[in-house]
Amino acid sequence: MQEAVSQSLYSYWDALRGNRPAPKRFEIEPSRIANNLPDTFILERVNYTNARFRLAGTRITDALGMELRGRNLFEMFDIGDRRTLQNQMELIASRCAVGLFHMSAESADGKSTTFEVLILPLTHTSDTVERFLGSVASREKPEWLGSVPLTRRKLVHHEIVWPSRAAPEDESDFQYQAPILHTRREARIVRSARRQFRVFDGGLSLSGDDR
Structure with missing residues (x-):
């Protein structure tokens, strides 16, 4: 710039x-x-x-x-x-x-x-x-x-x-959001240790009638 x-x-x-x-x-x-x-x-x-x-x-x-x-x-x-x-x-x-x-x-x-x-x-x-x-x-x-x-x-x-994302001193306070999707579907939250994920079902996880 x-x-x-x-x-x-x-x-x-x-x-x-x-x-x-x-x-x-x-x-x-x-x-x-x-x-x-x-x-x-x-x-x-x-x-x-x-x-x-x-x-x-x-x-x-x-x-x-x-x-x-x-x-x-x-x-x-x-x-x-x-x-x-x-x-x-x-x-x-x-x-x-x-x-x-x-x-x-x-x-x-x-x-x-x-x-x-x-x-x-x-x-x-x-x-x-x-x-x-x-x-x-x-x-x-x-x-x-x-x-x-x-x-x-x-x-x-x-x-x-690509903007930098400096982690805060307390990593537990850092809430990084995954790349944003334009098409929103039902999602479930999966937590592992300090991390949290939003999982969208799709592809092979869907039955043939739901694809």
Whole structure:
């Protein structure tokens, strides 16, 4: 992460989650990130092909020259980048990873610049990742930014960041959550020593009629 906005938002998210894979959506306090609000957004992942903006800061919408609220993130890119984003978002949601992207954007008259985009998972209802906190920060900050619509967008770099999970002094207080599953089924709790597992029956444990 090279941009101050990305670093600041990541630090806030990382401190908020503590020893959990991700914080909850309702724990985000706008007042704590007030300086970065114009550069931040909230996404709702409806399904694999639709991640729509619920909120987008004014600096983002001004820079791109478009209203983002309600817009599907994936449809802002061509088919190749769209598939990359869909796959990366699947990984961010299912494994509580952090997504870091560099995006180029160009106007109709050839003006272009690049942005650093950060996407952070948030748990919502039923402890599933359906919301994302993110930021968009211009890397070059040209003087014309915000005066022309940037109609063509392309991914130029993407990577997954795995946040560290430092164990607390008392290991018995550490509650690590396994990667979150989107499809919820009946589960049973299995305890072994200090560890606790949620076991979902499936595959060969199901009869032919239940599969």
